[in-house]
Amino acid sequence: MRKVIIAGNWKMYKTQGEAAEFLMEFMPQIDDAPEDREVVLCVPFTDLTIVNKSLHGNRIRLGAQNVHWEECGAYTGEISASMLTEMGVRYAIVGHSERRQFFGETDETVNLRLKAAQAGGLIPILCVGETNQQRDAGETERVIISQLEHGLVGVDLDRLVIAYEPIWAIGTGETCETTEANRVIGIIRDRSKSPQISIQYGGSVKPSNIDEIMAQPHIDGVLVGGASLAAADFARIVNYQ
Numbered sequence: 001m002r003k004v005i006i007a008g009n010w011k012m013y014k015t016q017g018e019a020a021e022f023l024m025e026f027m028p029q030i031d032d033a034p035e036d037r038e039v040v041l042c043v044p045f046t047d048l049t050i051v052n053k054s055l056h057g058n059r060i061r062l063g064a065q066n067v068h069w070e071e072c073g074a075y076t077g078e079i080s081a082s083m084l085t086e087m088g089v090r091y092a093i094v095g096h097s098e099r100r101q102f103f104g105e106t107d108e109t110v111n112l113r114l115k116a117a118q119a120g121g122l123i124p125i126l127c128v129g130e131t132n133q134q135r136d137a138g139e140t141e142r143v144i145i146s147q148l149e150h151g152l153v154g155v156d157l158d159r160l161v162i163a164y165e166p167i168w169a170i171g172t173g174e175t176c177e178t179t180e181a182n183r184v185i186g187i188i189r190d191r192s193k194s195p196q197i198s199i200q201y202g203g204s205v206k207p208s209n210i211d212e213i214m215a216q217p218h219i220d221g222v223l224v225g226g227a228s229l230a231a232a233d234f235a236r237i238v239n240y241q
């Protein structure tokens with residue numbers, strides 16, 4: 001059975017006070033969600049302590065938004081897997097398109113981060129996806145396959161989650177057609193040659209489209225940006241029908 005993973009990516013939002021407020025409102029609303037849905041919150045590093053404390057005994061898993069490939073060293077602004085696991089972190093997003101676009105992340109650095117995350121005991125969530133122009137040029141499959149081929153060298157597929165996030169759908173309100181997302185995710189599953197791998201969809205997931213997205217046979221969960229910031233919206237996503 002493939003695991004269903006509903007993950008929120010808070011990006012650079014929420015102070016500790018705001019995180020605490022969110023949790024107070026959010027937790028009671030997911031009490032009745034089926035047990036087999038893994039709920040993950042990928043929060044800013046500064047929120048890890050407070051979120052971890054508030055999760056005690058709860059079913060939410062803690063996630064980070066990045067992880068460096070070295071255990072320690074002169075890498076200003078970076079963080080290592082052991083620093084994260086010590087804080088109770090289980091998951092780390094790797095290769096999000098915003099990191100590729102604004103912080104020079106490449107398939108090579110993504111690969112290094114994935115391997116280090118796994119070696120350090122984290123489950124990485126690898127993000128792949130095409131731009132608008134690549135989609136319009138009919139290059140979606142080529143781009144995704146290339147990102148996977150380069151990114152996954154030496155990576156253990158049994159301890160990995162993949163998120164298909166078409167870049168043009170992130171933060172735009174423009175969701176990928178659910179059947180198209182399902183098709184691309186099916187291709188990713190075939191290429192990974194790992195039938196058990198959980199593959200998420202990400203890009204403008206919201207309460208109004210979650211039921212249709214999760215009804216698709218290849219889609220095992222979602223990676224949610226904007227709509228994970230509002231407790232009621234993210235709770236509705238977790239409680240998809």
Ligand code: PGA
Nearest residue numbers: 170171203204224225226
């Ligand atoms: P969005 O972001 O849900 O706001 O489109 C998704 C993501 O960046 O992971």
